Amino acid sequence: xxxxxxxxxxxxKENPQKKIEKIQECPECSSEHVSKDYHRGELLCxxxxxxxxxxxxxxxxxxxxxxxxxxxxxxxxxxxxxxLSHDKGLSTQISWKNKDAYGRTIPHxxxxxxxxxxxxxxxxxxxxxxxxxxxxxxxxxxRLSSKMGLPRSIRETAAMxxxxxxxxxxxRGRSIETVIASSLYAGCRKCDVPRTLTEISNVxxxxxxxxxxxxxxxxxxxxxxxxxxKPENYLKRFCSKLDLDRNVVNKGxxxxxxxxxxxxxxxxxxxxxxxxxxxxxxILEGDPRTQRAIAEVAGVTEVTIRNRYxxxxxxxxxxxET
DNA sequence: AAGACGAAAGTGGTTGA
DNA sequence: TCAACAACTTTCGTCTT
Numbered sequence: 001x002x003x004x005x006x007x008x009x010x011x012x013k014e015n016p017q018k019k020i021e022k023i024q025e026c027p028e029c030s031s032e033h034v035s036k037d038y039h040r041g042e043l044l045c046x047x048x049x050x051x052x053x054x055x056x057x058x059x060x061x062x063x064x065x066x067x068x069x070x071x072x073x074x075x076x077x078x079x080x081x082x083x084l085s086h087d088k089g090l091s092t093q094i095s096w097k098n099k100d101a102y103g104r105t106i107p108h109x110x111x112x113x114x115x116x117x118x119x120x121x122x123x124x125x126x127x128x129x130x131x132x133x134x135x136x137x138x139x140x141x142x143r144l145s146s147k148m149g150l151p152r153s154i155r156e157t158a159a160m161x162x163x164x165x166x167x168x169x170x171x172r173g174r175s176i177e178t179v180i181a182s183s184l185y186a187g188c189r190k191c192d193v194p195r196t197l198t199e200i201s202n203v204x205x206x207x208x209x210x211x212x213x214x215x216x217x218x219x220x221x222x223x224x225x226x227x228x229x230k231p232e233n234y235l236k237r238f239c240s241k242l243d244l245d246r247n248v249v250n251k252g253x254x255x256x257x258x259x260x261x262x263x264x265x266x267x268x269x270x271x272x273x274x275x276x277x278x279x280x281x282x283i284l285e286g287d288p289r290t291q292r293a294i295a296e297v298a299g300v301t302e303v304t305i306r307n308r309y310x311x312x313x314x315x316x317x318x319x320x321e322t
Numbered sequence: 323a324a325g326a327c328g329a330a331a332g333t334g335g336t337t338g339a
Numbered sequence: 340t341c342a343a344c345a346a347c348t349t350t351c352g353t354c355t356t
Contacts, residue, residue: 267345302325302326
């Protein structure tokens with residue numbers, strides 16, 4: 001597992017993702033008119049025309065609105081475009097019943113015609129290899145995410161990433177299961193609700209190593225620009241799995257924040273940090289959990305928890321007397 | 323007996339020559 | 340391509356409650 005944890009300073013130096021996230025002004029002319037051109041997938045300066053980033057992933061709606069009135073007009077009713085369905089949820093459904101739109105039975109002399117329409121409709125819907133690929137992939141995505149209880153928004157994000165991968169022909173030589181699992185992993189991270197690779201590989205039809213490899217490949221090729229996961233994002237989930245209450249979460253967040261300030265978290269595995277914070281705070285809040293139990297839900301070893309919590313406790317100046 | 327502790331060796335990936 | 344390396348794991352014997 002482990003995608004490797006790089007010191008943040010290095011990561012930012014070599015790939016200044018943060019800068020791109022936050023960018024407000026053009027590095028060339030310092031104009032503040034930087035906008036996202038969704039149509040071409042570019043981040044560009046409207047003043048001097050500099051393309052700041054040409055790999056911008058479109059996370060907005062598929063239409064543009066220039067004022068509130070237009071927005072209202074363009075936000076159409078009906079189902080939105082939906083990345084979870086291989087045809088984006090916009091396809092026509094033809095019922096198998098021999099009834100017309102008014103519920104009347106279709107006369108026999110037209111039956112043959114209807115059958116032919118249905119047949120072609122079916123063929124067109126899943127027309128080429130790409131569409132068929134998407135169809136199976138999205139079924140698998142659905143299976144994974146419902147097994148893991150992930151919300152719809154994450155499924156959509158994952159589906160969008162997968163779609164991009166298909167479009168760029170990145171699936172060749174990799175199994176659908178592996179790529180869909182890694183898209184899901186990426187989607188979770190993008191939505192700030194990270195799952196570990198281990199958690200995903202437990203329900204996926206692919207092993208952890210391959211998912212990790214596929215993920216690295218995707219994030220490089222699609223320029224996903226995902227920051228290393230933050231321990232805070234794991235905290236709540238682990239705490240609830242351990243049946244710990246709100247104060248422990250708060251305390252844990254507090255501990256992580258302090259550790260961050262002291263530079264203790266850089267280059268360390270986020271799950272380990274989260275686990276250590278939980279260990280400390282559960283003791284401080286008088287509802288201790290064993291290292292063993294925490295290690296289990298966090299997917300790290302007790303040894304790691306020990307190492308982390310020692311470092312943190314020492315630096316923060318917390319002494320744990322048992 | 324359960325939990326915590328820590329030393330030592332092993333693992334898989336990154337980095338830099 | 341390869342060795343050095345950091346983080347983390349596995350394993351195991353010891354100490355503490």
